[in-house]
Amino acid sequence: MSETNPKLRAELEGIPTYKPGRPASSADGAVAYKLSSNENPYPPLPGVLESVTAAAEAFNRYPDLACTALVDELAERFGVPHAHVATGTGSVGVAQQLVQSTAGPGDEVIYAWRSFEAYPIITQISGATSVQVPLTPGDVHDLDAMADAITDRTRLVFVCNPNNPTGTVVRRAELERFLDRVPKDVLVVLDEAYHEFIRDPEVPDGVELYRERPNVCVLRTFSKAYGLAGLRVGFAIAHEPVAAALRKTAVPFGVSHIAQEAAIASLRAEDELFGRVGSLVCERTRVVDALREQEWTVPETQANFVWLRLGERTLDFAAACESAGVVVRPFAGEGVRVTVGETEANDIFLRTAELFRKEL
Ligand SMILES: *Cc1c(COP(=O)(O)O)cnc(C)c1O
Numbered sequence: 001m002s003e004t005n006p007k008l009r010a011e012l013e014g015i016p017t018y019k020p021g022r023p024a025s026s027a028d029g030a031v032a033y034k035l036s037s038n039e040n041p042y043p044p045l046p047g048v049l050e051s052v053t054a055a056a057e058a059f060n061r062y063p064d065l066a067c068t069a070l071v072d073e074l075a076e077r078f079g080v081p082h083a084h085v086a087t088g089t090g091s092v093g094v095a096q097q098l099v100q101s102t103a104g105p106g107d108e109v110i111y112a113w114r115s116f117e118a119y120p121i122i123t124q125i126s127g128a129t130s131v132q133v134p135l136t137p138g139d140v141h142d143l144d145a146m147a148d149a150i151t152d153r154t155r156l157v158f159v160c161n162p163n164n165p166t167g168t169v170v171r172r173a174e175l176e177r178f179l180d181r182v183p184k185d186v187l188v189v190l191d192e193a194y195h196e197f198i199r200d201p202e203v204p205d206g207v208e209l210y211r212e213r214p215n216v217c218v219l220r221t222f223s224k225a226y227g228l229a230g231l232r233v234g235f236a237i238a239h240e241p242v243a244a245a246l247r248k249t250a251v252p253f254g255v256s257h258i259a260q261e262a263a264i265a266s267l268r269a270e271d272e273l274f275g276r277v278g279s280l281v282c283e284r285t286r287v288v289d290a291l292r293e294q295e296w297t298v299p300e301t302q303a304n305f306v307w308l309r310l311g312e313r314t315l316d317f318a319a320a321c322e323s324a325g326v327v328v329r330p331f332a333g334e335g336v337r338v339t340v341g342e343t344e345a346n347d348i349f350l351r352t353a354e355l356f357r358k359e360l
Contacts, residue, residue: 011127022327033345036329038305040227041341042276048265055261063257070260073267078207080237086246089254091193091221091234094246096122098217101245102187103128103155110149111158112141114165114334119158139166139299143178150186160191165337167301171202179213187242190218194303196225196277203302207237214239224304225277226266231259280304284340290350294357309335317356324352
């Protein structure tokens with residue numbers, strides 16, 4: 001075999017590969033639940049499934065490149081101009097397009113850490129430099145420190161609200177104060193993948209903040225509350241130049257016809273889907289209360305997951321959960337993120353947490 005390989009971009013060296021949540025599987029055939037990817041535990045709604053089946057009949061054809069019908073629906077739903085809506089292959093896809101559109105070698109992308117694992121990866125792929133600003137001791141975005149970190153090389157700042165993996169939020173007053181400090185030529189991306197799970201009235205809707213601020217872009221997804229994780233469709237709401245850049249950097253035909261039709265059907269079934277979200281929020285309260293009863297320190301979560309800071313015991317805890325039948329998401333040396341899932345799955349997690357707590 002030749003020693004000479006095709007030359008690859010130096011930026012790709014050392015990029016951590018994105019770690020998807022482990023699938024649920026068990027050697028002995030016992031039930032195993034996946035609480036590792038913040039997915040919606042409910043199966044597809046019958047009406048949404050029907051629209052997908054109907055759309056599948058045309059998969060010999062390319063989809064609508066511009067996602068016209070979906071963009072129409074979103075523009076109407078959010079009360080924004082069509083030109084301000086851009087779709088992509090999940091909001092991770094759109095986030096990558098945003099970085100590609102704004103930052104290259106020599107530029108900086110700021111985000112909190114720990115936060116969403118995709119941010120360092122997509123930043124490094126673009127050749128830009130990550131500037132990671134530690135969360136506060138309470139696991140919340142340190143917006144003052146993030147504003148202080150802005151330099152004339154900064155091109156984009158991610159604010160993940162609620163934050164993955166801690167579930168914590170930033171509230172209206174502090175976010176507006178932060179936005180007022182950011183130079184108008186720096187793009188702020190409000191990643192609101194879990195927006196529909198928020199019950200704290202002090203947490204702003206990014207779509208309201210973007211209206212008066214041309215440098216604010218809101219990211220939303222159909223993967224979590226709407227239950228379409230496997231179909232890959234997300235979107236951004238942003239002012240004209242940013243939305244136009246997203247249309248230029250999109251992978252052509254990336255959002256399938258099936259995904260477009262499922263997203264439209266889901267928007268039309270919001271009442272039913274948000275009823276499910278309400279049930280998950282009740283489960284979240286039950287899980288957090290039970291953990292606190294067990295004397296765990298749990299940060300206030302507004303998302304569909306909880307964060308346990310287990311430090312050195314993180315991997316042991318994840319292994320204990322797995323033996324009990326639930327797969328969680330460990331971040332070695334830091335903590336575990338556990339999705340709020342089916343009641344039975346949450347019960348197994350809570351029982352495991354209780355036993356583990358007694359050992360600590
Ligand atoms: C899950 C998630 C997304 C959305 O992922 P998709 O690509 O839309 O499936 C985006 N941002 C954060 C912080 C997430 O946790």
